[in-house]
Amino acid sequence: MDSIVVTGNGPLRGQIPIAGAKNACLTLMPATLLSDEPLTLTNAPRLSDIAMMGTLLQSLGAEVAQMQGGKVLALSSHALDNHVADYDIVRKMRASILVLGPMLARDGHAVVSLPGGCAIGARPVDLHLRALEALGAELDLRDGYVHAKAPGGLRGGTFEFPLVSVGATENALMAATLARGTTVLKNAAREPEIADLARCLRKMGARIEGEGTSTLTIEGVARLGGATHAVVPDRIELGTYMIAPAICGGEVECLGGRIDLVQAFCDALDRAGITVAETEAGLKVTRGDGPVRATDVATEPFPGFPTDLQAQMMALMCTAEGTSLLEERIFENRFMHAPELMRMGARIDVQGGTATVTGVDRLKGAPVMATDLRASVSLILAGLAAEGxxxxxxxxxxxxxxxSVEEKLRNVGAKIERISGQ
Structure with a gap:
């Protein structure tokens, strides 16, 4: 397995381009299943999860082509010949469940394996299923698969999510676009990725109102057409690279960054003494000469502080002056990076869903183990600020x-390299 070696090398300066959002693209790609006309996605990120979703769509009979080095995805589902999303593909990525709603809405039947993904706590798909049942779906769970059918097609309905769920909102939203009548989704997730999906679906001919709010209203249509759509910038990649100059010092401009995507995160950085300024090209992050101030954060659904930036914020707080409290309210078992940061000299006490972090003068380089996606990058950020x-x-x-994490960080002065086969 590959490893990444990071050596603390002082302040960072320069520009980092922000890619299209992984979580948005993984939702937009299954939207092709709703139509027999082409869907083209621009500003697509070049990631293994995107390739995996492409493989899943191809297994269903969709055509997937990468152009311009993978930044443009050309999708077509004009000749679907399979309605079974197999375990061997689905187990590798939780977003695979998002093919369920579109297939069911378009063709009235689908069989989808229960998904996998990062081991960061229980993330059941029951809300996906309950929302689809509210639209008339008949569901049967057996042998690790969801067997779904709607012989007469889905019909509009009202469903209130008992808990905010991004994935379930996305699945229900896509399914409702082809349901007969009006669908109202209450306590819906408000994430920018959902608003991006709604904009794309509207380009395809869907009738949707309320994106960005907790109530979505969808008037079903008989069919959807094709569209070309640019994927929204990745707010989690944006926040991650904003941490880099905050933890190392210096000034970095994140090209394509938008403050509306990360307002709560920017508020936390401001409390920590980090300056964020809007520019014509994106967001510029500057750390002054003084120490980072300890700052308390609690993860919440959008527009609150993102759970996917909690690990990166913890790395920053390890070097802050004072003691901070980080409360994880979205996923249990999402402090697995804490013991690895402690190997680098961090002072962290985890009790249930709260981590108490007391800043140290300097972290020390050490061999550490990545446990999940966001933990991986938090350890790289810590390494940038560590001695050795x-x-x-x-x-x-x-x-x-x-x-291209190594390339992006090297371009602003980081000393980082990938070692293959270790």
Whole structure:
């Protein structure tokens, strides 16, 4: 397995381009299943998860072509010949469940394996299934697969999510576009990726209102057409690279960054003494000469502080002046990076869903192990600020969510390299 070696090398300066959002693209790609006309996605990120979703769509009979080095995806589902999403593909990525709603809505039947993904706590698909049942789906779970059918087609309905769920909102939204009548989704997730999906679906002919709010109203149509759509910038990659100059010092401009995507995160950086300024090209992040201030954060659904930036924020707080509390309210078991940071000299006490972090003068390089996608990059960030050399093992997680991470960080002055086969 590959490893990444990072050596603390002082302040960072320069520009980092922000790729299209992984989580948005993984949702937009299954939208091709709703139509027999082509869907073209621009600003697509070049990631292993995107390739895996492409493989899944191809297994269903869709055509998937990568152009311009993978930044443009040409999708077509004009000749679907399979409605079974097999375990061998689905187990590798939780987003695979998002093919269920579109297939069911278009053709009235689908069989989808229960999904896999990062081991960061229980993330059941029951809300996906309950929302689809509210639209008239008949579901049967057996042998690890969801067997779904709607012989007469889906019909509009009202469903209130008992808990905010991004994936379930996306699945129900796509399914509702072809359901007969009106669908109202209450307590829906408000993430930018859902608004991006709604904009794409609207280009395809869907009738949707309320994206960005907790209530989505969808008037079903008989069919959807093709479209060309640019994937929204990745707010998690954006936040990650904003941490880099915050933890190392210096000034980095994140090209394509938008403050509306990361407002709560920017608020936390401001409390920590980090300056974020909008520019014509994106967001510029500057750390002054003074120490980073300890800052408390609690993860929440959008527009709150993102759970996917909690590990990166913990790395920053390890070097802050004072003691901070990081509360994880979205996923249990998402502090697995804490013991690895402690190997680097961090002072962290985890009790249930709260981590108490007392800043130290300097982290020290050490061999560490990545446990999931965001933990991987938090250890790289810590290594950038540490004294000596840090080797991050099992970085295959990293390639699921970060495009060219070594190149992007090297271009702003980081000393980082990938070692193959270790």
């Amino acid at each position: 050399e840090t080797t991050v093992h099992r970085v295959y997680h990293l390639d699921r969510g970060y495009e």
